[in-house]
Amino acid sequence: MAKPFVKWAGGKSQLLDEIGKTIPACFKYKKFTFIEPFVGGGAVLFYMIENYPELEKIVINDINSDLINTYNVIKNNINELILVLKELEKEYHLLEDKLDAKKHFYYSKRDEFNMRSSKPTMQAALFIFLNRTCFNGLYRVNRKNEFNVPIGSYKKPMICDEENLRAANKALQKVIILNGDFEETLKYAEGEALFYFDPPYKPLSKTSSFNSYSKEEFDDADQIRLSNFCKKLDSLGYCWILSNSDVKGQNPNDNFFDDLYSEFNIKRVFARRNINANPNKRGELTELLITNNAYEKTMSIAK
Numbered sequence: 001m002a003k004p005f006v007k008w009a010g011g012k013s014q015l016l017d018e019i020g021k022t023i024p025a026c027f028k029y030k031k032f033t034f035i036e037p038f039v040g041g042g043a044v045l046f047y048m049i050e051n052y053p054e055l056e057k058i059v060i061n062d063i064n065s066d067l068i069n070t071y072n073v074i075k076n077n078i079n080e081l082i083l084v085l086k087e088l089e090k091e092y093h094l095l096e097d098k099l100d101a102k103k104h105f106y107y108s109k110r111d112e113f114n115m116r117s118s119k120p121t122m123q124a125a126l127f128i129f130l131n132r133t134c135f136n137g138l139y140r141v142n143r144k145n146e147f148n149v150p151i152g153s154y155k156k157p158m159i160c161d162e163e164n165l166r167a168a169n170k171a172l173q174k175v176i177i178l179n180g181d182f183e184e185t186l187k188y189a190e191g192e193a194l195f196y197f198d199p200p201y202k203p204l205s206k207t208s209s210f211n212s213y214s215k216e217e218f219d220d221a222d223q224i225r226l227s228n229f230c231k232k233l234d235s236l237g238y239c240w241i242l243s244n245s246d247v248k249g250q251n252p253n254d255n256f257f258d259d260l261y262s263e264f265n266i267k268r269v270f271a272r273r274n275i276n277a278n279p280n281k282r283g284e285l286t287e288l289l290i291t292n293n294a295y296e297k298t299m300s301i302a303k
């Protein structure tokens with residue numbers, strides 16, 4: 001099974017079992033369309049491809065153009081990408097004991113990436129290189145869309161995971177890849193369709209926010225726009241599952257999502273996420289998994 005080829009904030013690898021249990025069993029045996037409007041690192045996408053062999057049409061989307069360019073290059077130009085990554089890996093590993101030279105190499109590749117004037121394959125290779133070598137392996141840009149994460153301290157990090165990249169290349173062959181706002185995915189829905197929404201989470205507090213996947217913020221107005229989109233899909237008879245932060249878990253008076261999705265099925269699940277550097281404050285956080293009425297109908301037919 002292919003795994004996410006980049007580390008991405010909010011990655012769903014630890015919630016795959018919960019999400020899998022939420023998908024009606026009947027989807028195992030019928031042809032359907034799967035649409036993921038906020039694909040990010042793709043943990044759910046690769047899980048679906050592996051576990052739902054009857055999946056007929058798969059559509060992914062993300063607003064981040066650098067991420068989507070990388071998906072396209074992995075799908076269409078894998079051999080050249082692997083060659084470039086191997087070269088970057090070789091050069092970077094040779095500098096392992098030369099801290100200044102290593103730093104210089106990292107920051108010059110970061111500048112090159114931020115100019116965004118290289119060919120798509122080189123841009124994709126730089127994107128993966130930076131993700132593998134930067135601090136904490138996370139993607140973050142400023143308002144000018146410049147990737148601004150400093151160098152990380154990994155010892156000889158693997159930069160070219162050829163086996164996984166080839167598995168991702170194979171998995172992506174039947175995937176339609178889009179780069180835009182989540183609402184644009186509607187025109188790709190047909191027949192029986194299942195959407196999985198994993199938007200940037202609403203921050204639990206003003207300081208805990210991680211929302212810098214792209215230069216555009218995803219704010220409360222976008223969360224409301226998304227809930228309206230979900231209502232529209234429901235009235236069209238499409239199924240959906242949506243994840244978000246459980247703001248009520250943090251503040252019992254905060255009914256933001258309970259109000260927005262009051263007509264749907266809201267489940268609270270434990271997310272094992274060590275987001276706090278202080279182990280005493282890590283605790284067990286709950287997250288929301290919300291499903292819609294069309295979805296509930298499919299479930300009851302399946303039973």
Ligand SMILES: C[S@@+](CC[C@H](N)C(=O)[O-])C[C@H]1O[C@@H](n2cnc3c(N)ncnc32)[C@H](O)[C@@H]1O
Pocket residue numbers: 008009010011012013037038039040041042043044061062063064180181182183198199200201213214217218
């Ligand atoms: C929480 S992440 C998704 C995590 C992903 N499921 C994973 O496993 O890695 C949210 C994604 O939404 C994207 N995004 C932000 N605003 C968007 C919008 N208006 N339309 C589509 N995608 C958007 C971000 O670029 C980011 O990749």
